[in-house]
Amino acid sequence: MTKLTGSQILMAMLKEEGVDTIFGYPGGAVLDIYDELTRTDLRHILVRHEQGAIHAADAYARASGKVGVCLVTSGPGATNTVTGIASAYCDSIPVVIFTGQVPTRLIGNDAFQEVDIVGITRPCTKHNYLVKDVKDLARVIREAFHIARSGRPGPVLVDLPKDVSNSKVIFKVPDEVELRSYNPTYVPNRKQLSKVVELIKTAKKPVIFSGGGIILSKAHRELADLAQKTRIPVTSTLMGLGGFPATNPLWLGMLGMHGTYRANLSISECDLMIAVGVRFDDRVTGKVDEFATNAKIVQIDIDPTSIQKNIQVDVPVVGDCKITLEILNQMIDHEDLGNVEESREPWLHQINEWKKTTPLKYKQGKKIKPQFVVEKIYELTKGEAIITTEVGQNQMWAAQYYHFDQPGRFITSGGLGVMGFGLPAAVGAQVAAPDKFVIDIAGDGSIQMNIQEMATAVQYNLPVKIAILNNGFLGMVRQWQELFYDRRYSSTMFQHAPDFVKLAEAYGAVGLRATTPEEVEPVLRKALSTPRAVIMDFVVEPEESVYPMVPAGAPITKMLLV
Amino acid sequence: MTEKKHILSILVDNEPGVLSRIAGLFSGRGYNIESLCVAETNDAKISRLTMVTAGDSVILEQIKKQLNKLINVIKVADLTGQDYVERELVLIKINAKAEHRAEILRINEIFRGRIVDVGLEHYMISVTGDSDKINAIINLLKPYGIKEIARTGSIALYRENQTKV
Ligand SMILES: Cc1ncc(C[n+]2csc(CCOP(=O)(O)OP(=O)(O)O)c2C)c(N)n1
Ligand SMILES: [Mg+2]
Numbered sequence: 133m134t135k136l137t138g139s140q141i142l143m144a145m146l147k148e149e150g151v152d153t154i155f156g157y158p159g160g161a162v163l164d165i166y167d168e169l170t171r172t173d174l175r176h177i178l179v180r181h182e183q184g185a186i187h188a189a190d191a192y193a194r195a196s197g198k199v200g201v202c203l204v205t206s207g208p209g210a211t212n213t214v215t216g217i218a219s220a221y222c223d224s225i226p227v228v229i230f231t232g233q234v235p236t237r238l239i240g241n242d243a244f245q246e247v248d249i250v251g252i253t254r255p256c257t258k259h260n261y262l263v264k265d266v267k268d269l270a271r272v273i274r275e276a277f278h279i280a281r282s283g284r285p286g287p288v289l290v291d292l293p294k295d296v297s298n299s300k301v302i303f304k305v306p307d308e309v310e311l312r313s314y315n316p317t318y319v320p321n322r323k324q325l326s327k328v329v330e331l332i333k334t335a336k337k338p339v340i341f342s343g344g345g346i347i348l349s350k351a352h353r354e355l356a357d358l359a360q361k362t363r364i365p366v367t368s369t370l371m372g373l374g375g376f377p378a379t380n381p382l383w384l385g386m387l388g389m390h391g392t393y394r395a396n397l398s399i400s401e402c403d404l405m406i407a408v409g410v411r412f413d414d415r416v417t418g419k420v421d422e423f424a425t426n427a428k429i430v431q432i433d434i435d436p437t438s439i440q441k442n443i444q445v446d447v448p449v450v451g452d453c454k455i456t457l458e459i460l461n462q463m464i465d466h467e468d469l470g471n472v473e474e475s476r477e478p479w480l481h482q483i484n485e486w487k488k489t490t491p492l493k494y495k496q497g498k499k500i501k502p503q504f505v506v507e508k509i510y511e512l513t514k515g516e517a518i519i520t521t522e523v524g525q526n527q528m529w530a531a532q533y534y535h536f537d538q539p540g541r542f543i544t545s546g547g548l549g550v551m552g553f554g555l556p557a558a559v560g561a562q563v564a565a566p567d568k569f570v571i572d573i574a575g576d577g578s579i580q581m582n583i584q585e586m587a588t589a590v591q592y593n594l595p596v597k598i599a600i601l602n603n604g605f606l607g608m609v610r611q612w613q614e615l616f617y618d619r620r621y622s623s624t625m626f627q628h629a630p631d632f633v634k635l636a637e638a639y640g641a642v643g644l645r646a647t648t649p650e651e652v653e654p655v656l657r658k659a660l661s662t663p664r665a666v667i668m669d670f671v672v673e674p675e676e677s678v679y680p681m682v683p684a685g686a687p688i689t690k691m692l693l694v
Numbered sequence: 695m696t697e698k699k700h701i702l703s704i705l706v707d708n709e710p711g712v713l714s715r716i717a718g719l720f721s722g723r724g725y726n727i728e729s730l731c732v733a734e735t736n737d738a739k740i741s742r743l744t745m746v747t748a749g750d751s752v753i754l755e756q757i758k759k760q761l762n763k764l765i766n767v768i769k770v771a772d773l774t775g776q777d778y779v780e781r782e783l784v785l786i787k788i789n790a791k792a793e794h795r796a797e798i799l800r801i802n803e804i805f806r807g808r809i810v811d812v813g814l815e816h817y818m819i820s821v822t823g824d825s826d827k828i829n830a831i832i833n834l835l836k837p838y839g840i841k842e843i844a845r846t847g848s849i850a851l852y853r854e855n856q857t858k859v
Pocket of ligand 2: 575577601602603604605606607
């Protein structure tokens with residue numbers, strides 16, 4: 133049998149796992165691996181900063197449904213990925229990160245570019261490995277991919293000392309993974325589900341509360357089926373957007389801190405909440421003691437730790453969202469729910485009243501309103517684009533005014549809220565979906581955090597569109613200062629900003645600007661018809677705020693409105 | 695809700711870094727570790743970690759789930775409320791002036807301890823038992839002047855014909 137080096141084994145195993153694209157940045161500790169790359173047909177996207185690589189891999193995973201892969205060197209290369217790893221961990225995104233490491237004999241000696249990345253990332257990975265012997269490498273890679281994509285997905289890091297990547301061993305493709313200590317529960321307990329059916333039968337004001345778990349488990353059809361046949365309205369978290377069609381009349385909009393009036397009121401009024409693939413984050417619940425106090429709560433999740441963590445639930449169901457909803461739907465088909473059209477009418481009517489009296493809205497003005505830009509993007513892309521976002525007001529307006537009908541279209545750093553996520557995410561999503569419009573709805577602050585990835589977009593002819601909602605502020609922080617700190621704008625106004633049009637041009641991309649509402653549509657049309665990377669600088673109303681808003685720690689019914 | 699002491703018996707992969715994952719989980723989430731005792735089992739690939747922790751029932755449930763979520767954790771059993779045997783070993787170095795020697799020896803005998811080291815001015819006593827017994831002897835010996843103490847923390851096993859771990 134032939135012997136392979138660790139680097140060759142890595143390449144063979146990546147192929148074995150179905151990987152064709154990786155995002156990375158080279159350095160001393162991964163020289164052998166990068167050399168081996170030249171002898172494969174793997175596509176390597178050379179980013180401009182390792183944080184870009186991990187965010188791109190994250191978005192690639194979300195847009196493609198595959199595991200994202202990222203390769204970086206030891207020390208600073210590895211630490212530069214930490215923010216992105218933590219973000220992928222919060223959002224349960226399957227990525228495998230390969231980091232170079234100093235040779236095993238130097239580990240622990242404070243060698244040049246040595247850092248204990250396994251130690252650093254322990255609390256923000258689903259699992260991680262330091263491979264000390266090339267004999268273990270193939271098995272570890274197999275386990276890493278298995279762990280990343282199964283159960284509740286998440287990032288897995290594999291640390292590869294330089295001597296492991298260049299020493300040889302006989303290579304055999306390892307068998308399927310068997311981990312005695314890791315067996316996620318996919319199939320739910322039917323007894324629990326019969327309780328759910330009973331609750332559905334008697335509920336007068338039920339609500340489905342869906343989250344990222346719907347998208348991760350591809351349960352969107354089952355969710356729509358459940359809602360449709362029981363006529364139960366659906367709200368979702370930020371991470372769940374696209375899991376239920378926003379154009380469906382049963383859609384309530386997002387809930388929580390910047391949720392719609394009708395979503396938040398439905399939650400506090402409902403008598404049954406079916407929570408699927410959510411973790412009751414504080415941005416969603418507001419004051420926990422006053423969250424859904426009238427409701428029996430059912431929670432379906434594959435991760436038992438998500439259940440009974442923040443909210444006491446009446447019917448916990450551990451299982452994969454898709455499989456669970458499938459079974460639940462079948463069980464409901466064997467039941468007589470009566471005429472749901474009729475029995476649901478008063479509840480749906482009430483919700484419609486809330487929608488009529490207090491819809492999502494904003495006031496037009498002389499200056500461009502950021503919400504208007506997002507509405508126009510929605511209109512012109514017919515809701516078909518992949519939208520990535522930065523963090524702040526831009527993110528919330530994207531969530532409120534772009535209506536997602538399909539999963540995998542809204543890619544945002546939800547749990548960690550990483551400014552600088554959107555542009556590298558757009559790069560990763562565009563690599564995964566070359567024929568789709570990929571648009572980063574950005575803030576003028578966030579975009580400067582990973583602006584270097586424009587060079588990546590241009591180098592690989594990725595026609596990503598960056599729509600900067602340029603308010604001259606760290607807008608979301610400014611909004612809190614306006615509302616809760618007597619408008620003391622401490623360090624939230626930029627005294628200097630780059631000329632984003634010239635900046636785009638300097639990167640070899642196209643730069644466009646709109647300063648009046650009339651210019652918005654032409655600029656967008658121009659951008660969408662340009663087959664290159666484009667930055668659009670929308671100079672918007674500087675002190676516009678995101679509404680509704682629930683002040684931190686308040687009950688979600690206490691919304692500040694426009 | 696009331697805080698209660700729980701003894702958890704945790705089987706883990708006998709690998710470097712596993713202890714740090716568990717310690718990190720507890721510090722990161724603000725859970726309590728009152729004592730912790732780890733060693734290999736009869737299967738060299740598995741270690742048993744016996745931990746005494748405290749919390750109300752909601753916290754305890756989270757602790758157990760979070761432990762189970764760690765890839766290297768094979769099994770978690772909460773022994774509290776079950777029929778189990780608990781043991782802890784303590785070494786007590788105590789001032790032993792001539793006029794106190796007899797009394798100290800008597801206490802030692804009552805607790806079935808052993809004198810493992812003797813000097814002109816001190817004894818070292820070794821005692822095993824559950825933590826209540828250990829606490830009791832320490833309290834009784836305190837008046838004579840304890841110089842140093844080393845406790846192992848509890849280890850425990852189910853009694854036979856119970857669910858095994
Ligand atoms: C890396 C990082 N640093 C700081 C923050 C805190 N933060 C949240 S929103 C925000 C302002 C974002 O400004 P901008 O990108 O211009 O977006 P806007 O809110 O103006 O739309 C800040 C500083 C963050 N979320 N991420
Ligand atoms: Mg801004």
